[in-house]
Amino acid sequence: MKSADTVTKKRRRITRYTLLKWAGYACAGLAIAALAGILLFVLIRGLPHLSFHFLFGKYSSANPSVSTALVGTLMLVFLALIIGGPIGIMAAVFLTEYAKKGKFVNIIRLAVETLAAIPSIVYGLFGMLVFGVLFGWGHSFMGAGLTLSIMILPVIIRSTEESLLAVPQSYREGAMALGAGRVRTIFRVVLPNAAGGIVSGLILAVGRIISESAALILTLGLVVRNMPTGFMSPGTSLALNVYFFGLVSPEAAAATSVVLVILVVGLNLLAMGLGRLLSKNKGSKKKRPARTIPMLKSGVEK
Amino acid sequence: MSEQPLINVANVNLFYSDFQALKDINLSIAENEITAFIGPSGCGKTTLLKCFNRMTDLVEGCKVNGTITIDGQDVFDKSVDVNLLRKDVGMVFQKPNPFPMSIYDNIAFGPRTHGIRKRKDLDPIVTQSLQRAGIWNEVKNNLFKSALSVSGGQQQRICIARALAVEPKILLMDEPTSALDPISTGVIEELCQELKEQFTIVIVTHNMQQAARISDKTAFFLLGEMLEFGETQKVFSKPENEKCERYITGKFG
Amino acid sequence: MIRPFYRFIRAREKLMKVLFLLSSVFAVLALLVIFLFLMMRGIPSIANIGFFRFVFGTRWSVSDPNNQSFGILPMIVGSIYVTALATLIGVTIGLFTAVFLYKFCPKKIAKGVRQLINLLAGIPSVVYGLFGVMVIVPFLRNNVSSNGMGHGVLAASIILAIMILPTIVSITLDALHAAPEHYYEGALALGASKERAVFGVMLPSAKSGVFAAVVLAVGRAIGETMAVIMVIGGSPEMPNGSLFQSIRTLTANIALGAMEATGSILDAMIATGVILFVFTLFINVGFNLIKNKKKKPNKKKKPDKEEEATDEVG
Numbered sequence: 001m002k003s004a005d006t007v008t009k010k011r012r013r014i015t016r017y018t019l020l021k022w023a024g025y026a027c028a029g030l031a032i033a034a035l036a037g038i039l040l041f042v043l044i045r046g047l048p049h050l051s052f053h054f055l056f057g058k059y060s061s062a063n064p065s066v067s068t069a070l071v072g073t074l075m076l077v078f079l080a081l082i083i084g085g086p087i088g089i090m091a092a093v094f095l096t097e098y099a100k101k102g103k104f105v106n107i108i109r110l111a112v113e114t115l116a117a118i119p120s121i122v123y124g125l126f127g128m129l130v131f132g133v134l135f136g137w138g139h140s141f142m143g144a145g146l147t148l149s150i151m152i153l154p155v156i157i158r159s160t161e162e163s164l165l166a167v168p169q170s171y172r173e174g175a176m177a178l179g180a181g182r183v184r185t186i187f188r189v190v191l192p193n194a195a196g197g198i199v200s201g202l203i204l205a206v207g208r209i210i211s212e213s214a215a216l217i218l219t220l221g222l223v224v225r226n227m228p229t230g231f232m233s234p235g236t237s238l239a240l241n242v243y244f245f246g247l248v249s250p251e252a253a254a255a256t257s258v259v260l261v262i263l264v265v266g267l268n269l270l271a272m273g274l275g276r277l278l279s280k281n282k283g284s285k286k287k288r289p290a291r292t293i294p295m296l297k298s299g300v301e302k
Numbered sequence: 303m304s305e306q307p308l309i310n311v312a313n314v315n316l317f318y319s320d321f322q323a324l325k326d327i328n329l330s331i332a333e334n335e336i337t338a339f340i341g342p343s344g345c346g347k348t349t350l351l352k353c354f355n356r357m358t359d360l361v362e363g364c365k366v367n368g369t370i371t372i373d374g375q376d377v378f379d380k381s382v383d384v385n386l387l388r389k390d391v392g393m394v395f396q397k398p399n400p401f402p403m404s405i406y407d408n409i410a411f412g413p414r415t416h417g418i419r420k421r422k423d424l425d426p427i428v429t430q431s432l433q434r435a436g437i438w439n440e441v442k443n444n445l446f447k448s449a450l451s452v453s454g455g456q457q458q459r460i461c462i463a464r465a466l467a468v469e470p471k472i473l474l475m476d477e478p479t480s481a482l483d484p485i486s487t488g489v490i491e492e493l494c495q496e497l498k499e500q501f502t503i504v505i506v507t508h509n510m511q512q513a514a515r516i517s518d519k520t521a522f523f524l525l526g527e528m529l530e531f532g533e534t535q536k537v538f539s540k541p542e543n544e545k546c547e548r549y550i551t552g553k554f555g
Numbered sequence: 556m557i558r559p560f561y562r563f564i565r566a567r568e569k570l571m572k573v574l575f576l577l578s579s580v581f582a583v584l585a586l587l588v589i590f591l592f593l594m595m596r597g598i599p600s601i602a603n604i605g606f607f608r609f610v611f612g613t614r615w616s617v618s619d620p621n622n623q624s625f626g627i628l629p630m631i632v633g634s635i636y637v638t639a640l641a642t643l644i645g646v647t648i649g650l651f652t653a654v655f656l657y658k659f660c661p662k663k664i665a666k667g668v669r670q671l672i673n674l675l676a677g678i679p680s681v682v683y684g685l686f687g688v689m690v691i692v693p694f695l696r697n698n699v700s701s702n703g704m705g706h707g708v709l710a711a712s713i714i715l716a717i718m719i720l721p722t723i724v725s726i727t728l729d730a731l732h733a734a735p736e737h738y739y740e741g742a743l744a745l746g747a748s749k750e751r752a753v754f755g756v757m758l759p760s761a762k763s764g765v766f767a768a769v770v771l772a773v774g775r776a777i778g779e780t781m782a783v784i785m786v787i788g789g790s791p792e793m794p795n796g797s798l799f800q801s802i803r804t805l806t807a808n809i810a811l812g813a814m815e816a817t818g819s820i821l822d823a824m825i826a827t828g829v830i831l832f833v834f835t836l837f838i839n840v841g842f843n844l845i846k847n848k849k850k851k852p853n854k855k856k857k858p859d860k861e862e863e864a865t866d867e868v869g
Contacts, residue, residue, distance in 0.1 A: 017750035020651075024659060027651030031724065032668060034717050035675045038686045045689065090578035098575055100362055110843070111583040117839040118589070118832065119778025121806045125828040126589045129596060150585045157582065170399035174461070177357060177393035178412040178468055179385040181564055183571045188411070189401055204677075211679035214780035217810055239781075242681040246688050246785055254689070257682045264677050383561060417560045 042261055046254035054255060059225050064245060064252040066259060068227050072141070072220070072235040073210055075228060079145025080152055080209050085202055087149075088156030095157070096164040097186055116154035123151050124218035132219060139221030139234035147219050148212060152205040159204065163197020164190060200271040207267045210260065213239040238263070306374070308333045308472065308502050309354065314368035316349055318361065323349045325526045327368070331519070336494060336503045338517035338534065340510065342549065345523040347506045351474050353377070354504065355391035356384050372472070389416055392465035396477040398457035400449035400464070405432075405441050408449045408460055412468035427467050434500075435463035436493050455486025462493065466501075473497065475505040479512065491516050510550060514538050522546040590832075597829035600822035609826060615791035615803075617812070617820045625823045627808065627830065629793040634804040634834075636794050637708060637783070638776045641715035645776075646769055648716070649723030650758075656724070657731045658753050669728070676721035684785030687714040692786055700799045706788040709798040714782050719772035726771065730764020731757055770842045778835055780806040805831045 059065045091108070099105045124147065131143030167190050175185040191198070221234035222244055228235040236244070238260045245253035307330035316324035324346045331337050339347035352358045353370055356377060370377045377387060389412075400408050409428040418424060428445070432438040437459040441452065449460055458478060465473060475494075479487040494503055494516050507513050513520055513534065520537040522530040530537055530546040541547045548554055601609050604625045612626020656665040691713055696705030734757055742752035758765070788801020789811055803811070805827055812824045 017748060017754050020754050021659060021750040024651040024655040027648040028655035028660070028668075031648050031652040031720050032671070035671060035720065037690075038675070038678065038683065038717070041686055041690055042682060087578045087581050090575050091582055092579075094575035094579040098572060099579075108579050108583055111586045113843060114836065114839055115582060115586055117774055117778075117835050119780065119806060119835055121778070121780040121809050122589070122593070122828050122832050122835075125809060125825060126592055129592050129825070130588075150589075153582055153585065168399070170395060170397060171401055173357065173360070173395060174399045174401060174464075175411065175415075176360065177355060177388055177395075178415055178464065179387075179389040180411070180415045181385055181568045183568050184415055184564075186571075193402060207677050211677065211681075213679065213681045214806070214810060217781070239679045239681045242679070242685055243781055243785065246681070246685045250685070250689050253685050257679075257685055260679050260682060264679065265674050268674055268677050383565070385564065386561065 039261065042254060042257045045251065046256070046258035049251050049255035050258055054252075055259070064224070064241075064249055066238060066241055066256050068224060069236045069238045069241040069256070070259075072228055073237045073239075075141050075231065075235070076145050076148060076216075076220075076237055077206050077209050079141060079231065080148035081202065081206065083146065084149035084152045084156060084205065088153045088205075089160050089198060091153070092157045092160035092164060093186060093191075096161055097182060097190065112154050112157050115150065116158075120151065120212060120214040121218070123147050124215035127215060127219035137232060139219065139223075140232045141220065141228060141235055142231045144216050144220040145231070147215055148209050151212065151215060152208055155205045155208055156201050159201025160194070160198050163194035163201070166197065167193045196275050196277070200275045203267050203271040203274070207264050207271075210237075210263055210267070211239055213237070213243055216240055217243070307331055308373060309504075310369075310371045311350070312369045312371075314350070314353065314366065314370060316346075316353065316358070317363075317365045319363040323526050324353075327528050329521060329528060329531050331502065331504065333502050334498055334500075335518040336498050336505060336516055337519045337521065338513035339504065339506045339521050339523060340508075340513050340549075341523035342554070343508075344525075346526040347521075347523045348476055350523070351393075351476055351504060351506050354472065354474055355388045355393055357388075357393065359384065385415075389468045390470055391472045391474060392468065392470035393474040394458070394461050394465055394476065394478045397481050398454055398461050400457050400460050402448065402450055404446045405449045405452075405460060406445040408464050409467050412464060416468060431463040431467040432460075434466050434497065435459045436489070436496070437463060453486070455482050455489060458482060458486065458490060459493070462490070462497075466497075470501065472502045472504065475503065477506050477508060480508060487512070510538075510552075522549065524549070593825060593829050593832055596822060596825045598826075600819075600826040601829065603819075604823065604826070609823075610830070613793050615808070617823070623819070625826075627805070627827055629791055630803050630805045630808045630827065631830070632794050633708075633802040634777055634806070634831075636802075637711050637715065637787070637804055638773060640708065640712035641719065641776045642769065642773055644712060645716035645719040645772055646723055649720050649768070649772075650727055650765065652720070653724045653727035653731060654753055654758065656728055657757070658749065669725070672721045672724050676725070680718065680779060680782040681785070683714050683718050684782035686717075687711075687782065687786035695799070702797070702799050704788070704799040704801065706786055707797075707799045707801050708787070708794065711783050711787040711804075714786055715776045715779060718779065718782060719775050722772050722775060723768045726768035727761065727765050730761035730767075733764065734760040767842070767846070770838060774835060774838050774842075777804075777838070778806065778831070780810050783807055784810050805834070 053063060054065055055070070056067050057063055057065045059068055095105060095108065099108075127143050127147030131137050131146060132139065135143070137143045171189050171193065172185055175189045180188070216237055217240065220237065220240065222236055222240055223234045224236045224241060224244055226233075226235075238256055241256045242253045242260065245256060309331040311327050311329045314324055314327040315322065327350060339351065341347050349358065353366060354372070354377065358364045358366065366378060372387075372391065375382065401411065406428055409431050410424045413424055413427050418427070429438065432441060437456060440456060441460070444451075449457065452460070458481075462473075462478075479490050482490070491512065494505065497503060505513075505517065517534045519532065520530075520534040521528055522537065522541070522543065524545055529543045530541055537546070538550060541550060604612075609625055609627060610631070611628050612624065613628050614624040614626045615629060616622065616624045656668055660668075687710055692705035692710050694705075695710055696703065699709075738756050738760055739752050742756040743749070747755065783804055784807045787804065787807055789803055789807055790801040791803050791808070792800065794800060794802050808827050809824050809831070812820060
């Protein structure tokens with residue numbers, strides 16, 4: 001019975017898989033078109049509206065400048081990185097260099113993974129409740145920055161951990177066999193060798209900060225007109241501006257998106273390039289003028 | 303040679319979690335001698351070596367009982383500062399592992415670790431260490447080049463110089479030539495003979511001839527036990543233990 | 556001279572160890588604090604409204620202070636509805652795209668597309684939302700919609716589907732590349748066509764990767780806020796099945812309300828946040844359980860150390 005209709009069956013199967021293949025072509029085309037379409041759309045609609053005035057001019061209803069948002073975004077990046085960066089890196093150092101396998105480490109890892117999975121709007125709620133209401137800061141850069149610094153922790157911890165694990169164990173052994181303690185080993189040998197990966201991770205975190213909007217809408221307010229007056233003032237960011245103008249002035253939103261996209265893509269390329277660069281010329285990083293030891297060149301026994 | 307042995311190992315048992323890697327080891331090593339540890343892979347010789355400077359601390363789940371004394375001081379005693387111990391007991395690894403920094407910084411790493419920071423103090427140490435390791439002439443013009451830019455054999459001698467720079471009493475060598483070509487191996491063997499005047503050397507090797515060529519005493523390990531220990535000449539000419547004899551004559555291993 | 560130096564070193568070792576430890580504990584604490592704060596405000600609020608009236612209530616109306624009603628069932632259904640639709644579209648297209656990039660296109664193109672996709676994974680969600688507002692919504696309104704609405708379920712699902720594409724494509728592609736190549740060669744050697752080898756052999760053997768991709772995509776879609784509120788309409792209505800109905804998701808409910816809200820309305824927003832949080836926790840915990848189950852046989856945390864240990868032992 002089987003052999004009787006093998007031929008027809010085979011032919012039918014082949015057509016089915018061929019159909020799947022054509023579906024593959026179609027879907028790939030659709031996906032690439034959609035994704036490339038977004039980039040093209042942003043550029044086509046936004047680029048004509050980009051001007052020096054738009055970027056750095058004073059905000060007015062006639063000129064919905066992004067200058068306030070640019071300053072705001074920079075402030076957020078600064079705040080989030082200066083808090084989240086060191087904590088994230090040090091946490092990763094603990095996980096890779098100190099922690100022994102066990103329950104404690106598992107709990108930390110689980111916490112980090114859960115932090116990564118929390119929707120950003122929930123972070124926003126949390127920031128609003130704690131910094132806005134409980135601390136009484138209202139909408140503020142400080143509150144928003146602190147919220148973001150927690151959000152980027154998982155990104156920084158993961159990327160740092162990865163680059164620390166990539167440092168050969170023999171370097172650590174070499175340093176410790178000379179009597180160096182953990183701390184010296186970490187700061188003089190391990191961290192310098194993982195610097196490329198750590199910096200790439202930080203850059204990716206910056207990308208995350210720049211892209212964030214949902215958490216900010218509840219913590220930073222949406223004050224697009226005024227230059228921030230300090231870390232306790234409310235304000236806006238580039239991403240928030242896109243949301244805001246998306247509803248009232250799509251052209252301004254598109255122009256702002258161009259700035260955002262260029263920043264994010266640029267940061268990504270930077271992270272990639274940096275990773276490559278640093279892994280290439282490892283070891284010859286330190287540039288010191290060539291120098292010998294003149295006074296001893298000939299001396300000292302033998 | 304002093305009457306008291308420099309290193310004394312008494313009743314040492316070592317466990318990696320449940321696995322017993324060393325079984326009741328007793329031996330003593332005198333000053334200014336080269337002692338070779340031989341035996342098949344996994345016999346525990348490297349483990350014992352790493353006990354001398356407590357590199358075993360780095361392995362999770364590693365437990366030791368028994369005593370190892372160096373200069374009369376118990377290595378595993380709580381009061382021992384492991385960093386100071388490792389200053390006294392230098393180590394050279396199987397694969398050359400210079401840090402990815404300049405040759406100068408590699409050598410200066412140890413002294414800097416122990417508080418010597420000034421250039422004028424470091425310069426003579428670097429020079430002398432490189433000279434002792436017999437590599438000064440090859441690198442003296444490239445001291446500020448990356449240590450990774452030189453050949454494997456040179457890298458290993460830089461590692462030896464790096465270990466010497468902290469003025470250790472003992473130098474542990476864990477198969478220092480297994481990753482090197484025969485010529486580099488020869489250079490390092492000669493070097494060991496010279497270093498013996500100033501240091502006590504313990505070397506782990508897979509290479510029978512090497513052990514026979516350079517060592518004064520030889521210990522043979524099998525499955526965590528030390529089956530034979532004595533003058534190298536005697537161990538190689540008429541070993542008491544039958545397994546040791548078969549190993550040395552190449553019947554297994 | 557030496558003694559104080561080593562005392563200093565020893566103190567530094569201890570101090571730094573504590574600092575490193577505290578930093579990693581900070582992550583746990585942060586999570587706990589987030590959890591506690593949401594619960595502290597959210598649980599009483601849910602209790603106030605009544606759990607069943609809150610979760611299964613179908614009417615959400617807060618504008619008239621005398622006649623408020625906090626039922627979030629429409630938002631729960633809305634979140635599930637939009638996420639399911641987006642995942643369906645995104646996973647279908649993403650899978651086929653990954654397969655296409657895997658074997659049916661020149662390596663150079665695949666590499667280029669892959670990089671494009673990686674870059675797009677980092678594009679801010681508001682930009683996707685803007686694309687939705689300016690392109691997808693008008694297109695749907697003018698060409699597809701039956702009721703003259705462009706905003707709504709379909710627009711949101713399409714935008715979300717595009718947003719999760721990069722995740723699905725890259726994870727599936729990784730899984731395909733990680734599947735043993737000799738399966739493919741074996742299938743070809745048995746006379747299977749290339750298509751059959753890929754769809755019949757390789758894709759099934761990469762199914763755990765595909766599963767991971769789907770879970771991550773679901774997590775991302777259910778948590779997405781800004782892109783969704785820009786295109787979904789935002790009426791707190793129970794979804795009736797129409798693709799062009801203006802509805803609300805849980806995230807949209809929080810974002811649309813919490814900006815202005817105070818008092819009991821804010822509490823209801825926070826309670827919505829609690830429900831969303833619980834949703835994502837379930838997805839995340841489930842995912843981790845499955846991942847860990849798969850990982851156990853050959854877990855490798857610190858390859859170097861382990862290698863060294865076994866080197867001596869074995």
